[in-house]
Amino acid sequence: MTGAVTHSDVTRTETVVGRIARLADDVRRRGLPPHLRADVARRVLDVLGNSLAATRQPTAGTVAAVVREWGGPADATAIGTGLRLPAPSAALLGGTLAHSLDFDDTHLPSVLHPSSPVVPAALAVAEATGAPAPALLDAAGVGVEVAVRLGMGGYDRALGNSVFFERGQHATSICGAVGAAVAAAVVRGLDADGIAHAAAIAASMGSGLLEANRTGGTVKRVHCGWAAHAGVVAADLARHGLTGPPTVVEGRFGFLQAFCGEHADVDAVVAGLGEHWELPGIFFKPYPCNHFTHAGIDAALELRARGVDPARIAEIELGVPGPVLRTIAQPPEEKARPRSGYHAAFSGPYTVAAALLAGDGPEHGLGLGHADFTDEAAADPDRLALAAKVTCVADVRCEEIFPEQFPAVLRVRLTDGRRLEVRVDANRGGPGRPLTPEEHAAKFRLNAEPVLGSDAVRAVSDAVLAWPERGEIAPVMDLVRGA
Known part of the structure; x- marks a missing residue:
């Protein structure tokens, strides 16, 4: 038939x-x-x-x-x-x-x-x-x-x-x-x-x-x-x-x-x-990792922007909604020492440590990037040592907001006894904190340029963003087919 x-x-x-x-x-x-x-x-x-x-x-x-x-x-x-x-x-x-x-x-x-x-x-x-x-x-x-x-x-x-x-x-x-x-x-x-x-x-x-x-x-x-x-x-x-x-x-x-x-x-x-x-x-992601980790990353980047030296951190508490713990905090030994870069993307302790140490690196202007989730990065001794200082707990305020947002609070005790706290209630990339057109472009460039090259990246981006009015699919797919 x-x-x-x-x-x-x-x-x-x-x-x-x-x-x-x-x-x-x-x-x-x-x-x-x-x-x-x-x-x-x-x-x-x-x-x-x-x-x-x-x-x-x-x-x-x-x-x-x-x-x-x-x-x-x-x-x-x-x-x-x-x-x-x-x-x-x-x-x-x-x-x-x-x-x-x-x-x-x-x-x-x-x-x-x-x-x-x-x-x-x-x-x-x-x-x-x-x-x-x-x-x-x-x-x-x-x-x-x-x-x-x-x-x-x-x-x-x-x-x-x-x-x-x-x-x-x-x-x-x-x-x-x-x-x-x-x-x-x-x-x-x-x-x-x-x-x-x-x-x-x-x-x-x-x-x-x-x-x-x-x-x-x-x-x-x-x-x-x-x-x-x-x-x-x-x-x-x-x-x-x-x-x-x-x-x-x-x-x-x-x-x-x-x-x-x-x-x-x-x-x-x-x-x-x-x-x-x-x-x-629907939220766009600025970081290539599980969305439950994003507010913790934002909080860690904020601490880094304030000048916090990771070497002076004695302990870290990451507060998140209770249901999130199963994905990014359990089992604790697996999350503190992720077995690969892929598993690191689902780890609250690792992503906080990576953000505190790597911050807004040279790869792009969004924060953490693909280089932070390679197997080599996940095995980095400095990141693992800092991740071992992270304890993940359920936070009442985060639970009140979840899952309309994936909030987090980061509390840090420094070696001199000072305590710092950063709370992030709304995730980047959503209606409350949308990515700018420049950030969307940076994300696509980050992802596509190593494969396509800069000229093809511009051609694909220009063509797809014109599709609401006109355009054919075949020329774009020809470019992304690769060799």
Whole structure:
């Protein structure tokens, strides 16, 4: 069976997936408002930069080797490999690259990194179908919105945390698979029924466990790749006639009940859908490490700016929201001596020590950079000695703010007995402290220039930022394909 098919009209009911599909279909036909398209263009550029920076990571080589073995038609770009692959394979590699350095955007309070699974899926399908750039932005934007809305459905205000996270589930890859399917279906030109079925199919495909954050392993880097792959496949399956349940989100055995149980909040998924957009409030990351560590880094940089000499520090206390401790502070012995640069990116003690010692180094003007998360940097004796002085604790005020922000307080006792404190309630990169256009440009340059060179970096940046009005995808993807 080939080509588009007619589905049963699941969207005539008031099911959640039906309402999502109607919004996505409206965006497909009418387009996003200009300010949202511009926001998505910045996110696409952010994903491309993060992906290019990750091309030399071992996990990228692993996934590239697998998709090479799979083979297939040369429909879409496998970033940094010189290859063109089938769209699902390109999405698998693209999503893996986008998430590999933990430099991807974050939505609060769902604690999702939505662009990493959604944008690679939309890019792969758009390139394979020859879709124009504005249509790509529309599809990616609504896919990101769907992903974070599902994540919000798993946020328990009484608990003060994501239920997905409490249960050890990676909400980014679980919800991202559905968002990626919506984006892929919109690019493919599926109608509301087809989009609904694509989303409902992908709801059976998302997965991801967070244990690697605690005790090691590189599998988490592939989570967003698999979600992007699943989204592309789900849209294709819907296009060829596979169907999903109309109550896939809210049903007794549906998405939210299965993952979050009685703590699920179906209303949060659809409240103000199409009227209020979460999209522009999603945080961009200034540092290539777990977002829970960022406020601690900001506090450490502030202490350094005040002239605090790390050699004169006797002890450090890092206060954070209680739920954050499991990711950046436990087990304590693992976090004080991270086993690799990747694990250092999930360590509160290490990131505080790195910021106090490295500060705003020569790599760029944002703070910590990729050089702070190499295996060599993670094994640096000076950083480890300072990290050993850090004790991580739950802080009441931080818990009151979390997870609308990821706050931190840093308290330092110096060898002369003086005590200093810096409290950071709002993260850089969000609506309250947005990155400037110059900082966005610096981040993309940091990520892409070692791979592309300065001329290509400017060409890619200029082209993508013009996509809300016009442009073709192919010339940009030709530049990021690499050798």
